[in-house]
Amino acid sequence: MNIVDFLTTVPLFRGLNREQYDHLAMIATDQEYAKGQSIFAEGDPGEGFFMVMSGQVKIYKLSFEGKEQILHIFGPGEPFAEAAVFIGSPYPAHAMALAPSRVLFLPRRAFIELINRQPELALNMLAALSLRLKKFAQLIEELSLKEVPDRLAAHLLSLSDQQQGRDQVVLPVSKTQLAGLLGTIPETLSRIFNKMAKAGMISTDGPRITIQDREALDQLANGERKL
Amino acid sequence: MNIVDFLTTVPLFRGLNREQYDHLAMIATDQEYAKGQSIFAEGDPGEGFFMVMSGQVKIYKLSFEGKEQILHIFGPGEPFAEAAVFIGSPYPAHAMALAPSRVLFLPRRAFIELINRQPELALNMLAALSLRLKKFAQLIEELSLKEVPDRLAAHLLSLSDQQQGRDQVVLPVSKTQLAGLLGTIPETLSRIFNKMAKAGMISTDGPRITIQDREALDQLANGERKL
Numbered sequence: 272m273n274i275v276d277f278l279t280t281v282p283l284f285r286g287l288n289r290e291q292y293d294h295l296a297m298i299a300t301d302q303e304y305a306k307g308q309s310i311f312a313e314g315d316p317g318e319g320f321f322m323v324m325s326g327q328v329k330i331y332k333l334s335f336e337g338k339e340q341i342l343h344i345f346g347p348g349e350p351f352a353e354a355a356v357f358i359g360s361p362y363p364a365h366a367m368a369l370a371p372s373r374v375l376f377l378p379r380r381a382f383i384e385l386i387n388r389q390p391e392l393a394l395n396m397l398a399a400l401s402l403r404l405k406k407f408a409q410l411i412e413e414l415s416l417k418e419v420p421d422r423l424a425a426h427l428l429s430l431s432d433q434q435q436g437r438d439q440v441v442l443p444v445s446k447t448q449l450a451g452l453l454g455t456i457p458e459t460l461s462r463i464f465n466k467m468a469k470a471g472m473i474s475t476d477g478p479r480i481t482i483q484d485r486e487a488l489d490q491l492a493n494g495e496r497k498l
Numbered sequence: 499m500n501i502v503d504f505l506t507t508v509p510l511f512r513g514l515n516r517e518q519y520d521h522l523a524m525i526a527t528d529q530e531y532a533k534g535q536s537i538f539a540e541g542d543p544g545e546g547f548f549m550v551m552s553g554q555v556k557i558y559k560l561s562f563e564g565k566e567q568i569l570h571i572f573g574p575g576e577p578f579a580e581a582a583v584f585i586g587s588p589y590p591a592h593a594m595a596l597a598p599s600r601v602l603f604l605p606r607r608a609f610i611e612l613i614n615r616q617p618e619l620a621l622n623m624l625a626a627l628s629l630r631l632k633k634f635a636q637l638i639e640e641l642s643l644k645e646v647p648d649r650l651a652a653h654l655l656s657l658s659d660q661q662q663g664r665d666q667v668v669l670p671v672s673k674t675q676l677a678g679l680l681g682t683i684p685e686t687l688s689r690i691f692n693k694m695a696k697a698g699m700i701s702t703d704g705p706r707i708t709i710q711d712r713e714a715l716d717q718l719a720n721g722e723r724k725l
Contacts, residue, residue: 283628286585313660342630350628356511357625359618386617390610391586393620400627401510401577405570407634407683412682414641425676454640461573 274375277324283350286399291392297379304328304368305418311352311362319378320353326372330364344369356382409456412443420463420498422453424491427473431482438485442478466498501526501602512575515627518619525608531555531595537577538589546605547580551553553599557591571596581683583609615653635685647690647725649680651718658709665712669705693725 274296278284281347283296301324304310307402310321310328321328323345330351342364345351353362356379368374426449426496432438442449450460464480467473472491480487490496505511511522523675524610528551531537537548537555548555550572553652557570557578569591572578582590583606595601615720653676657667669676677687691707699711709715717723 300713319714346685346692349685354625354629354632357621357628359621380651383621388618390613390617390620391616393588393613393624394584395629396625397620398581400624400631401584402581404631405581406629407638410638410681410683411634411641414638439608446551454637456634456637458576 272324273347274301277322277375281348281350281367282323282403283324283353283400284396285403286393287395289397294385294389294392298377298412300376300378301374302374304372305375306368306370308368309491310366310368310374313362315362315380317352317356317362318362319382320350320356321366322350322375323347323376324373324375326374327369328372329369332364335480341493379473391496408456411456412459412462415453415459416463416498419453419455419459420467421491421494423460423463423467424472424488426453426481427480428485428488428492430480431485438482439483440480442480446478465496471496499551500564501528502659504549504602508547508549508575508577509630510580511623511625513628514619514622516624519618521612521616523620525604525612526604527603529601529603531599533595533599535595537593537595539600540589540592543605544579544583544589544591546603547577547583548593548604549602550574550575550725551600551602552599553592554596555599555674556596557593559591559663566670588621638683639686639689642686643690643725645678646682647694648688648718648721650687650690650694650714651699653680654707655712655715655719656714657707665709667707667709669707673705690725695704697725 274452275292277294278287278295278299284292287295305328311333325347328345328351329341330345331339331341333339343351351366352362355361359379427440430443431437432439444452446460449456450457453460464473464475468475472487472489474481474483487496491498500667502519505514505519505522505526511519514522531553540559552574555572555578556568557572558566558568570578579589582588586606654667656666657670659690661667669712673680673687674684677684680687682690691700695702697714699709699714701708701710714723718725
């Protein structure tokens with residue numbers, strides 16, 4: 272596959288125009304790695320970011336005792352190290368080819384120069400990422416709405432138990448942390464709180480939740496009712 | 499809440515530095531909308547994008563007969579119209595305040611000038627969005643791994659039935675479309691295909707899937723086995 276054709280398939284670069292793909296292809300270099308070959312080490316200066324064209328790349332950390340902790344395994348079309356490189360940090364972990372791999376390298380300096388000359392490239396990338404993020408958020412919401420309301424109801428009832436069965440409970444963690452605990456994102460958690468409030472099950476005032484209909488929450492927690 | 503404090507809470511701008519927040523605040527204007535007041539109409543030039551500070555905003559389309567189709571309801575911290583504005587398109591839908599709302603407006607032209615002067619702002623935003631996208635993708639994977647393998651197994655068996663019970667089936671849609679149909683994203687779908695191949699249930703060759711262990715797929719589809 273040639274580089275331009277490949278770039279058009281990378282979600283990070285979706286929706287650019289032909290000229291922008293050409294410019295990216297001009298600064299990109301094509302690299303081959305053998306199975307087990309290192310691509311970069313943690314702490315190396317972040318001189319550029321990568322996209323897997325074929326093969327597989329693992330991103331990992333090493334403990335003090337040399338034990339390996341795999342953070343990610345990336346396959347075709349996936350970028351890696353781009354966030355660190357955009358910010359200008361050193362590589363935050365090690366990268367190694369898990370299989371014979373072809374990897375596209377985009378040097379940071381040339382990428383920044385390109386954005387300086389063509390801010391629309393950055394705007395297009397921002398637009399593409401932003402749209403993708405909204406789609407992902409919507410999918411998370413659809414996937415979460417099956418179980419997260421039940422888990423949230425169970426959590427609120429257990430908080431109430433811990434707080435001597437009172438109807439007013441105070442969330443002990445932030446809503447962002449609670450979203451993580453329940454396996455969703457803050458946006459979706461907020462919508463679930465709103466739905467519960469509209470259904471008359473609770474009322475909310477910042478981190479203070481008042482249980483209005485304990486029976487309904489109980490049914491929700493036991494899967495006998497849907498939100 | 500002042501504008502800089504608000505901007506630090508917006509995921510789109512997470513991880514910027516103090517100076518960058520100040521610059522954004524300088525180009526932003528604070529707007530108030532009454533319940534039911536229009537913010538923009540479909541087709542208006544995309545002169546800037548918005549973030550909800552308080553209240554709620556609905557984004558909707560109108561059919562030829564005037565029937566309203568709500569696309570999104572955005573609440574505090576959520577940006578809207580940013581993708582269209584980044585690309586330079588007109589507003590793709592109507593926006594109206596659903597409740598008394600305070601909204602931050604960032605004019606496109608000033609935003610582009612800011613990025614011209616400070617490409618690091620765009621890079622930081624790209625980094626933040628990119629990290630957030632990876633987190634979302636991981637969460638989708640965790641949420642999907644519960645049910646998507648079962649649905650994929652059922653889909654493969656039904657394709658085989660449609661194709662005279664043959665062991666080799668050809669996917670009739672792209673993997674991106676299939677991911678959408680199964681309620682996940684292409685990255686996760688690929689990983690599920692890989693896991694199925696590693697477990698010896700199938701082998702894959704582009705859109706051609708060969709069923710290697712029909713019984714295992716059957717058990718997966720019936721929830722009697724996990725991947």
